[in-house]
Amino acid sequence: MTSVKNKTATVSGQAWRSGLIVLLALLVLASALAVVYAKFQSRVLFAELQALNKTQDRMDVEWGQLQLEQSTWATHGRIESAARKRLDMVLPEPDQVVVVRP
Numbered sequence: 001m002t003s004v005k006n007k008t009a010t011v012s013g014q015a016w017r018s019g020l021i022v023l024l025a026l027l028v029l030a031s032a033l034a035v036v037y038a039k040f041q042s043r044v045l046f047a048e049l050q051a052l053n054k055t056q057d058r059m060d061v062e063w064g065q066l067q068l069e070q071s072t073w074a075t076h077g078r079i080e081s082a083a084r085k086r087l088d089m090v091l092p093e094p095d096q097v098v099v100v101r102p
Helices: 002-073 076-087
Strands: none
Touching: none
16 A cells, blocks of 8 residues: 555656646746747837937938028028018118117
């Protein structure tokens, strides 16, 4: 009877160990898949970051061009020319100028 108990205990212990080994193997596999997924996500996010940096660079260049264009349109000579042509404005004669003193 003792040998039957020992044999049952041995078989039970071996089954427990086998189950533990299978469980640990599955955990290692799950961990490996998680590492692969994390690395993939990292690469996807890095590619997105690079694309956003390129977009930012293009927008910075466009912003500089727009500022240059705005300064060109706002020059005194251009404004004076537009006032003369579109609004028929002229410089007043010296006798038409009134100086107001405080």
